[in-house]
Amino acid sequence: MAERLSNREGIKGMANPTRYGILRVAYWLQRLSGLGLLAYLIGHIYETSTILNGKAAWDNMLSLTETPGGHIVLVIVIGMCVFHTGNGIRVMISEGGKGVGKPGQPEYPYRASSLNSKQRLCIWVSIALAALAMMYGAGVLFGN
Amino acid sequence: MATVTVPKEEKTAVVTSPESTQKTVTLRIARINPPESTETKFEEFKVPVQKWTTVLESILYVKQNLDHSIAVRYSCRQASCGSCGMKINGKPRLACYTKISELESNVITIEPMNNFPIIRDLAVNFEQLFSTHKKMKPFIINEESEVNSDTKEFIQTPQDLEKFLQFSYCIKCGLCNSACPTMATDTSFIGPQGLAQAYRYTADNRDKGKKDRLKIVDQSHGIWRCHFAGSCSNVCPKGVDPAMAIQLLRGYLLGFGK
């Protein structure tokens, strides 16, 4: 009860990217892709460790990724990788205080200069690069 | 002698009573009265609105004409006192600064702001925001104060002023803390309001207390919990842009800023 009356939004609110513009969407995608990549990395280490059990075990594991489902997972991993890197570089530069605008005299209607067009462009470019890489990856994986 | 022609009275105009043409909207207001009732119930009220009617005015209309028991905090009615923050159609906004017409909806849902404990209905508790604000040492720290008779006043150029001016526009309304995704889960996070104020004084060239202040923000629930989701700056009604202040402060801590 105390928790509800404290009226914290909680994880549901944190994970809701719909209300506060594209930077909040980028925050959400960075978190999802970061966790996705972490899961992939762990899976990848497990997958490659099967070589310790001999060639048969390795081939058996590898065949899992050679299914349409496996290919779709890899295409998503490619997208997460590219977006996370592109957007991650934007976040690192911004969090060092660069590219977030210059303080000045606030003028009505008070547009925040940290939410500037360069920031938004970088996010869209990261999304576009991720989409292109996914299309290329899908072409290679599903093509013959 | 000059003559004045008085226009004949217009007789053809159809006179309608204001009530019959006036637009109305439905306010859905969250009601909760802890500890007696801890469930939020929504009550609906039909209110007349004009192009310029604000959400606060429509709530006051309800209080005056339909149900006076709704708890709401307000004072200045002009986006200066920071009292009337609430969640309006899902987003934290100042009720006095939000026109019904800009919401483009016939149903307006009004709830207490998130991440603040509820006192009653729309009124929330600001203790944490105020105490955190105080912890940021929101004052100029300088031994050579102007009060001494033998010292001169501090000189600041307009450029010096611009480095912190916008951050000093903060009215402590708490909208930023309510929108922040870190604030949503971390109960000890300083929050965008406090961090922006830490930068406001750090960027002031009269201030000599940066070391103390930076120690306070450079801790586990401090500045490094910001992920630059920009939601604070998206909702700030005064152009403070807390997200910018936080990144500049972080740059300063990392040695990139001056």
Ligand code: HEM
């Ligand atoms: C070039 C490669 C990478 C760059 C530039 C990068 C950059 C970043 C940055 C800047 C953040 C912090 C974002 C924030 O402040 O919210 C972050 C978060 C994260 N990254 Fe990466 N990253 C890279 C690769 C990876 C890889 C390979 C993994 C997984 C194995 C990964 C997993 C994560 C996770 C789990 C988070 C935490 C997400 C969060 O708290 O929101 N990253 N990354």
Ligand code: SF4
């Ligand atoms: S920074 Fe803006 S949103 Fe936050 S408390 Fe100050 S005026 Fe309100």
Ligand code: FES
């Ligand atoms: S009543 Fe003062 S800010 Fe709205």
